[in-house]
Amino acid sequence: MNTTSEKAIALHEKLKGKIEITAKIPVQSMEDLALVYTPGVGAVSHEIAENPERVNDLTWKKNVVAIVSDGSAVLGLGNIGPLAALPVMEGKSVIFKQFAGIDAIPIVLNTQDTEEIIKTVLAISPTFGAIQLEDISAPRCFEIEERLADALNMPVFHDDQHGTAIVVMAGLMNALKVVGKNLNEIKIAMVGAGAAGTAIANILIHAGAKNVLVCDRIGIIAKSRDNLNAPKKKLAEITNKNNIEGTLADAVRGADVIIGTSGPGLIHTEMISSMNSDAIVFALANPTPEIMPDDAKSAGARVVATGRSDFPNQVNNALCYPGLFRGMLDNNIIHVTPEIKIRAATAIANMIQTPTAENIIPNMFTEGLHEAVAKSITSK
């Protein structure tokens, strides 16, 4: 039993579930039972029926996040379905509890239909204080998140989009400090226009980036293309102001930053060599990056980040979501606005006092990280 995979399977077999429900109060007598359950609980229910707001004082609802997945885009494994998604959702739940004290319930769905997913989440929503969407593939994830956020009176957050975007933004803030460049003056090329890529483009522009080109499998996303779905049309509106057409290689030439959320091998060393000096490379495909860090460095990259824990500068959504939800729930904030996302990114970036090429992103155990993210939600 040497590999991480073998160890992980053995651990999961032993645990039969990484999480469990526990009672906060033992029931040891009929008197206890009469308070926790009937008849005493009748008064609690009656009080909430009279004043629904009281549910937040008298039940766990306010601290409960549903982690909802249809299993359509799980890690790098793709559309492996709801059962196979469950161990990932349990892992997220462990992280939610340990790092932010949040009770997160995996909810995996046996439908991948947009309308059915929306209806299902609306139907079960009174159970929860917030909704984390997880591992739902693009482009369905955009509509599902948008419509649920509009319909529900609670935070709705698709982690694969915004969790990734916030941590990338944090890493980029520090990478730019290392190379001494400004976000509003640089050229950014991106490869991958799925959930994460789209959200990253959005946060970059909200943060002040002026020159962003996003590529999909076909090439640079431009208004002039006639093969764009609705989310990519929106991307074409906010990026690529000069309607540049071309390939990924064209997009990368002269860029200061390249951000990949695509697949293994899609960024070549020649592309890196064609970039501006002090190039910044975020190669986030997992488990195999678009280009391996050593290759990127040999080709001239100054700062490299990946999604992996075995290289420096890991972009890990889990740096963000525990604190973000803690802050949203504690402050009764319903909408995760672009400003909140940028504040969270700034809080993550600021955990590193003096960024270096090998150290632009904190890790899960950086002291005070999750508290700082939670606090940032309401900072000015």
Added chain:
Amino acid sequence: MNTTSEKAIALHEKLKGKIEITAKIPVQSMEDLALVYTPGVGAVSHEIAENPERVNDLTWKKNVVAIVSDGSAVLGLGNIGPLAALPVMEGKSVIFKQFAGIDAIPIVLNTQDTEEIIKTVLAISPTFGAIQLEDISAPRCFEIEERLADALNMPVFHDDQHGTAIVVMAGLMNALKVVGKNLNEIKIAMVGAGAAGTAIANILIHAGAKNVLVCDRIGIIAKSRDNLNAPKKKLAEITNKNNIEGTLADAVRGADVIIGTSGPGLIHTEMISSMNSDAIVFALANPTPEIMPDDAKSAGARVVATGRSDFPNQVNNALCYPGLFRGMLDNNIIHVTPEIKIRAATAIANMIQTPTAENIIPNMFTEGLHEAVAKSITSK
């Protein structure tokens, strides 16, 4: 702070939720994280994708019960909605864990539409090992349970029906020992033809009762009536073989047993006096029974049971469901058959060695109760 109600509200305010999620394993290092979450969890997901049965070995699914309610029939409080139902569902979850080691998740719905409830439960079903329906009003509860049980490859159990029926059956078995009568020779009158009343009539007949009359607000349910909905038509088929018409008072006259699942005050002392000798009275309306135990006894009843913990012989669903689900889950049994229900009732009854008029039903803390119920599921 003297009353149970005041104490219950104070306790709920203090706890802000009676249950919580806890991790079975702490995450204290990047190495831990790599096993619980990415990259290690990828191998676990992959394994389940290849062989879906493995989800039962590698996640908590097999030990997780959804407690689903639409808040339409909560305790004696009626249709108070999903938020007000939540504290009751949390109480059930505490009991599930403490008495049977089961992880039960409250799921409260913001729809009371039969089709939407069915679709929602089907959509979230991959998350769970079994479904407990709870506090869903009749007649919708019958169709919802039946269709979900048919569609899902897991136990589906509406506690207000069968939990009550099983415990009533257990109590009646012992009450009949006290008075020395046989189930297949006695006359049973019932008042209340909702979820509980219908399920009680069914289990009585499966257990061998030959003479059962059920009354609703209008009177005795009989095939000749033209105002019966579908569930009551079914009741008219299996009870009242001689198509007797009349009032509740007519039904009770000469009966050996009366079982109320209706409302306060519906059973009068004159009715009790009109019963056969050694009358057995189950007055289960909660919190105020159809007739108070002292009044029933003064009028000639020999054995009296209620739903209350402050009188002898409490009919409490929670005597049944923890052990029943434990036994179903542990033995991979999907359908809660009438035979399983009667076996569970027998197991509960048998917890009392020598039944007396004041002691026909065990309580939650009776040693070995829940284990005996769990074991009964597969007994011959």
